[in-house]
Amino acid sequence: xxxxxxxxxxVTLSEEAFLTINCTYTATGYPSLFWYVQYPGEGLxxxxxxxKADDKGSNKGFEATYRKETTSFHLEKGSxxxxxxxxxFCAFLRYSSASKIIFGSGTxxxxxx
Amino acid sequence: DVKVTQSSRYLVKRTGEKVFLECVQDxxxxxxxxxxxxxxxxxxxxxxxxxxxxxxxxDIPEGYSVSREKKERFSLILESASTNQTSMYLCASxxxxxxxxxxxxxxxxxx
Numbered sequence: 763x764x765x766x767x768x769x770x771x772x773v774t775l776s777e778e779a780f781l782t783i784n785c786t787y788t789a790t791g792y793p794s795l796f797w798y799v800q801y802p803g804e805g806l807x808x809x810x811x812x813x814k815a816d817d818k819g820s821n822k823g824f825e826a827t828y829r830k831e832t833t834s835f836h837l838e839k840g841s842x843x844x845x846x847x848x849x850x851f852c853a854f855l856r857y858s859s860a861s862k863i864i865f866g867s868g869t870x871x872x873x874x875x
Numbered sequence: 876d877v878k879v880t881q882s883s884r885y886l887v888k889r890t891g892e893k894v895f896l897e898c899v900q901d902x903x904x905x906x907x908x909x910x911x912x913x914x915x916x917x918x919x920x921x922x923x924x925x926x927x928x929x930x931x932x933x934d935i936p937e938g939y940s941v942s943r944e945k946k947e948r949f950s951l952i953l954e955s956a957s958t959n960q961t962s963m964y965l966c967a968s969x970x971x972x973x974x975x976x977x978x979x980x981x982x983x984x985x986x
Contacts, residue, residue, distance in 0.1 A: 796974055803980075804980065805978050808974050851918070862906070863969075867920045868918075
């Protein structure tokens, strides 16, 4: 069935460290892929997206590349900041009139000053 | 900018009460969703709607119902609130070819 598997947290890093949060998906066809971020006490915000194979989504220094051959969409940032502390969700969607968005379980990231 | 607005940020209700959570979006989106979020369980889909008066059960519909009388508004109803429904509730909407946009969430406590 359709599912998303992402790295379990919590992940704790020091400021300026390199970040990778792994995400793989199981889906038929060619879904669009997303990373959402949830800051404390808030709803989810779209961080970045990619709609076809080999697309790279990027925003706020974060990047993720749609890898069809490995069905992966790993989130990376070269130098994290304290303000990046949040929960990150990987998700996918096959666009149609009534598609559900499939979310991973979320990865909590904490950055130490 | 797309705006999805949930009527309350925080709610405290008593066991057995009927509870209404309201969500309004301003971008004429066809699809609307209600999720609950619990520690360690991620986001779980309760119900979604792909058109006015149309609804489908998600993964955990028990104890909930929904109403979509107008395109912009999607209501989640807890018929008889119980303590195990204490959670963060998130509403989302999207058009056919866009990503989902989320409201700010409603933290519901049932005492």
